[in-house]
Amino acid sequence: MNIEAVKSIYLFEMARTRRTLLQSVVSPVMSTSLYFIVFGAAIGARIQEIDGVSYGAFITPGLMMLTLLTQCIGNGSFGIYFPKFTGTIYEVLSSPISMVEIVLGYVGAAATKGLMIGTIILATASLFVDLSIAHPFVMLFFFVLTAITFSLFGFIIGIWAKDFEQLNLIPMLVVPPLVFLGGSFYSIDMLPPFWRAVSHFNPVLYLISGFRWSFFEISDVNPVASAAIILVFLTLCMSVLTWIFHTGYRLRN
């Protein structure tokens, strides 16, 4: 294992976060605070509790997931796309480093950033609403696994993307509807039966539901199903990456 190389890539990526602190950290915190002010304080005060949880608290796990998904996909894809775009990828490809180590460096950094921002949002949320976490280890399980899985997903997008349009396609057009319709701001019990059934095909519903269960012990779907979905998605991403490394798809062709 080339530990020095993994460390180099990881620290290099983390240094980018420091350089772009405003964009990387302050901006997601700012937008989440706005959500809390609008939905939590202004509108939330007029919305009744959901299963005994105040509306402001209810949306916290969903907002964390929204940010975590967006950030991890964004960081994971940009981290590998940018050297591809500038051409500096030649150096990574000609280094004595296996693809697994490349992933550890890039995806590790992307997941770390996502987790940092998620934590900051949790801290921000606790300023606005009363929060308690019923199952901290389950919460960490969903938090960390989602970060890793979606950073991997982002990494795949970064390898696949041929231009900035493709790079932004999934994070901008696919992720927001899945998150917003995945019960970030409501319980799917509030939906008419047809849309409730449709929602079950949205994988993000399972993530948000499981994550919310770890906070308040309330969920739209069985938390075990949530855990299974995230593990399936993680396996799927790893399989696709294994294929990519095996064939050199868009990297060594």
Next chain:
Amino acid sequence: MAPIVSVSNLSKTYASGFKALKGVSLDIEQGEILALLGPNGAGKTTMISIICGIVNASGGDVTVGGHDVVRDFRETRAMIGLVPQELTTDAFETVWNTVSFSRGLHGKKPDPAHIERVLKDLSLWEKKDNMLRELSGGMKRRVLIAKALSHEPRVLFLDEPTAGVDVNLRKSMWDVVRGLRASGVTIILTTHYIEEAEEIADRIAVINGGEILLVEEKAALMTKLGRKQLRVDLAHPLERVPDTLSSYNLTLEGDGHRLIYDYDTSAERTGITALLAALAEAGIRLKDISTRQSSLEDIFVEIVGAAQ
């Protein structure tokens, strides 16, 4: 001694169907400077990219230091430094960070003293805290060389290192290259400036259309394919070459003011003495005599031209 880099029957067909390499074989000896010459699209960069691990080969084998570049990629890539053709740099990084990053990528522990030495050798020390986007093209080129030297490679690939580089920098770069060779580093360089290859290389390989046309010691190549010309300026112009001189295959140039004689330097008799005597006998008065040796460029054009 076993070659440090051995390429055998290497082929590469890109997804577009373009055959960049068609069964290339080449051995590179330890400690030599090999110049790889060839027109654009000849397959130079593809071959280097496969040896360095950037591109997968379609067929054939490559070993570096006796290790297979695919199976034992950790050993081979740790040995290799690569200076790519394109000026690809991370615009927002500092010189120091980017060069240190390269060392880390190659699995070497940080060694600020080594990085300092490399930067000083390449006259980059004053710029170590500058961001790469603030540097000129020539400076960026030096940074790429510094990155390639950051992990103390045993084999260095220089892909068009002097494209767009001014004369002074070019000279100092060749000093660095000579210094590296003196320390035992094997250097493979591609260039369009044939006079550079002529000046610095030990051996020349010519590649065209994905095939190696020849590999030869530079000196041997120059003697084997190099021709010399004797140019005789005449005091009075001639209308045609006199019949008595027909056996010398002379050509008349400059409105009859100059006779040109091609001869082979490696031949036992060049025929110069006889020619001069024959000229005197024919009553032709000479104004001046000069000789000209064909350059590597002439040889290159001849070889590639013949192959096409």
